[in-house]
Amino acid sequence: MDKSLKWRFLLLVVVVAVSGFYLIPSFVKLPSWWEATFPSEKISLGLDLQGGMHLMLEVETEKALSNTIDRMVSDLNDLLFNERIPVDKIERAGSDKLTLELLNTSYQDKLNKLLKDRFPNLDKLRYDEKEGIALYTLGLRTDDKEYLKRFAVDQGLETIRNRIDEFGVSEPTIQKQGNDRILIQLPGIKDFKRALDLIGKTALLEFKVVNDEYDVNKALAGEMPADSEVLYSKRENRETGETTRQPFLVKKSTALTGEHLQTARVSFDQFNEPYVAIGFDTLGAKLFERITRENVKRRLAIILDNNVYSAPVIRERIAGGRASIEGRFTTEEARDLAIVLRAGSLPAPVKILEQRIVGPSLGQDSIRQGIQSCLIGGAAVFIFMAIYYLLSGLIATAALFLNIVIILAALAAFGASLTLPGIAGIVLTIGMAVDANVLIFERIREELRAGKTPRASVEAGYSRAMSAILDSNITTIISALFLFQFGTGPIKGFAVTLTIGLTASLFTAVVCTRIVYDYFLSRRRIKKLSI
């Protein structure tokens, strides 16, 4: 054996060994000492093969701004009332502005100073004076707006991650996409609706005092007290599926929010009905104590995302910061509510932009069909090559087999997932990778016909076909790379397997098959090639 052949043979052995090494965990159950020391990554299946849910959410960042403005309006109201500045109509305008009327312009300096000191991130956008009344338009600064928006997305992502972690999904993907999108992939989950409820709920927990001094029905008829609003309690009858709505007249101002929540867990009452027991942090406990003290005999509505869960009567002052949320839950619902409350609320609501769900049985079918078409397609090519090129054809098919092994091993090594289009990519690779061998063999036949010896023909065949092989593989890989760049989800899997397969074919179809020829041609005097 000449030296270069030795090295090439060694390379082949190394590639086969490394590929085998990465592939073993996907097919064989290995002892734990192996898994502890060597790579134990299995080939991961894409959502379309494994089943699961893909979600693209958009965070309504504008809503985060308007929430901030709403909070500022309420703070301003309190502050200016306490400072006795005669103002009126403090209102939000659009999502990022607020307006207020100063009734006596002589307070202008005081107001300006207060605004500057206490609300440094509000810019004075407009100022009009009319008949002794000053009309202010204040807005958030651009960089503050950007910060709030970014915070809403980042915080939302973190919150969703916590919820999913607690829900218990193995290997979820939760990523920020672009400015305001969140991509979520939950492989293998089966209860899609429950997961969706858990992820998408804003989960804004609020406590508001019920306004019992007015009649709810009168308020609904139009006589709404200025400081109150009507919220509903929606209940679903589990037997009939009917929903009933009960209106509650509550004070607009929020007494306490879930922000001060520290714990939330499922408990059972004496009738074995589940409820969620919550506990506040120190500040929350103080606030809660004050509210309950000031509102004894009144009802306190517990509201989640504008839905009144319950409105128990406050019998006495409650110290210690403990409360419970009842709502005729199933145990599962109570558990999910506790998870959501613990993880905190989303700073801004989310919308679903894209949702793809694949049930597990469909994934199984796809795997079966993928493997079937791979086997039949592969067999057809193998048989054709063997008939058409005889022993040389067999060498080429052996190279194809090695190619598939390398693709699978690369998937396992890089942690890329195998998808249905990915399988199609492998099948297509079988058809395309053989092209290199066809090019070489046709060339060798041409050289043989021209009267060259087998050895010279092989030599010429490989070297002359090389540039065409390189070109043709590179162009397909260029396309696949653009597909990878612009494609999404399972389609990326196609680009991945095709690219790996074609790259590997440069090794398997060109280098490996050549080793076989060189070995036999150098050891024996072969008069006739089986081609």
Add this chain to the structure above:
Amino acid sequence: MELFKPTINIDFIGKIKWALLFSLALMVLSGLSLLVKGGPRYGLDFEGGTLVQVKFSADVDIGAVRDAVSSLNIEDVSVQEFGEKGAHEFIIGMKKTTEGLEGLSDKVRETMQNRFGADSFEIRRVEMVGPKVGADLRKKGVLAILFSLVGMLIYIWWRFELRFGVGAVLCLFHDVTITVGALSVFNKPIDLIIIASLLTIIGYSINDTIVVCDRIRENLKKMSHKSLPEIINVSINQTFSRTILTNLTVVMVLFSLYFLGGEVIHDFAFSLLVGCFFGTYSTVYIAGPLVIYWEKVFPAKRRR
């Protein structure tokens, strides 16, 4: 074994006019089909909408499913049988999408439960693509195709000469147009996986063209006494058996995918089959002639 005799000498260049006419006719036909049908039919990925795939455990009449769905009062609903006969599987397609947590698919599920009983069916797949994502994906699809066409042109330009590059890219344009036309004629929707197939056609079809161009370049050096059309004809003949053979192996695996790969892969394989067929045809009949025409309009100053 040999499919083609080594002495094969078909006069490809002599039939330039017929070939160009045939191609032109096909491209016009493709354009007409697209025109009549108001552009390509976009699939869910690009159009946006909701799709629910339901599999029943027993035989269910499609009319009953339609009836159940129509009780939802959603506009633009379609119900189609899906998969093999006897699979009791249906696709319910809706143009509408929802952004809220309570999606359309839940409503479909509820209606089915009320009508057929909770245990009689299984929701196997739900896809909801909102209009924003649809527009995004459409843009990405177009960009991917444009970029890879430009990528091909640059690569071939770099490796060969402009006259080959322009010819090859025109061939690609020809192959892709006819494939999109065929998809339109057979009413197949264009979605992400079809874009993947078009890109593969672009990458693969150029592959054949390159092999021929490579041979033309080699023969230009060897056979300097012959005219360009002659050289091109000889080159096409020399590579003919290889062109047919490699496409044959690809067509074999594509048929396997077409018949066995399942519903999702079905259209993908169809598109590739059409693309491969016309890719082979254009390699043989179109790529060479285009070089000749290019040479007539912009004669090369020196022959390499």
